[in-house]
Amino acid sequence: GESVGLHLPTLSxxxxxxxxxxxxxxxxxxxxxxxxxxxxxxxxxxxxxxxSNMDKRQGQRVTVLLNKTVKHLSLQIAATQPGDSAVxxxxxxxxxxxxxxxxxxxxxxVHP
Amino acid sequence: GAGxxxxxxxxxxxxxxxxxxxxxxxSGHVSLFWYQQALGQGPEFLTYFQNEAxxxxxxxxxxxxxxxxxxxxxxxxxxxxxxxxxxxxxxxxSSLESSGNTIYFGEGSWLTVV
Numbered sequence: 001g002e003s004v005g006l007h008l009p010t011l012s013x014x015x016x017x018x019x020x021x022x023x024x025x026x027x028x029x030x031x032x033x034x035x036x037x038x039x040x041x042x043x044x045x046x047x048x049x050x051x052s053n054m055d056k057r058q059g060q061r062v063t064v065l066l067n068k069t070v071k072h073l074s075l076q077i078a079a080t081q082p083g084d085s086a087v088x089x090x091x092x093x094x095x096x097x098x099x100x101x102x103x104x105x106x107x108x109x110v111h112p
Numbered sequence: 113g114a115g116x117x118x119x120x121x122x123x124x125x126x127x128x129x130x131x132x133x134x135x136x137x138x139s140g141h142v143s144l145f146w147y148q149q150a151l152g153q154g155p156e157f158l159t160y161f162q163n164e165a166x167x168x169x170x171x172x173x174x175x176x177x178x179x180x181x182x183x184x185x186x187x188x189x190x191x192x193x194x195x196x197x198x199x200x201x202x203x204x205x206s207s208l209e210s211s212g213n214t215i216y217f218g219e220g221s222w223l224t225v226v
Contacts, residue, residue: 034215043116043203043217044155089154098143099168100215102154 012109019080023073023090032093035075039086085110116218133189133221137206147203194225
């Protein structure tokens with residue numbers, strides 16, 4: 001079936017580097033995408049979202065890029081800090097749906 | 113508090129026991145979601161409420177799972193005759209309106225069935 005998936009299950013970076021977490025989606029009807037951060041023992045925390053009529057959106061230290069041609073979503077974290085260590089999920093809302101569908105997640109490990 | 117509150121945080125149930133998990137959404141939030149998260153996996157959708165109406169329960173894995181939100185605020189997820197495969201974190205989330213609003217998650221209820 002159609003699903004949201006992530007290319008890399010684990011990403012290790014050095015403190016201060018930029019991180020890029022990738023996500024592939026297969027449902028062309030999806031019109032809203034969200035990135036969540038989940039720390040151990042906690043619920044997912046909203047980071048940033050983007051609608052399908054945009055291809056880039058920036059937040060504080062984070063940027064989300066959407067490439068609808070190849071159905072690809074990425075999260076860029078600038079100047080990664082140890083506190084950024086967590087599992088990152090992308091989620092999609094299929095067209096007209098209120099319900100986010102989550103991918104498996106990427107574990108980001110930041111080394112001091 | 114200002115966030116989504118879930119209780120109990122941890123529950124150990126004997127196989128066959130019934131459990132009830134409670135969710136207090138953010139005050140005024142119309143939409144409420146329940147998700148199930150197995151270890152090492154992403155959250156899997158269970159059910160969705162808009163006020164007191166359960167608009168989607170397509171993710172409930174069996175008829176042993178039941179959710180309600182009778183007054184459009186607090187919600188309860190009930191699991192009857194628990195099985196070991198029910199062991200997971202049950203996440204509740206709420207949003208102010210429906211589509212396109214930021215969804216806020218609670219810390220989850222960790223269920224272990226022994």
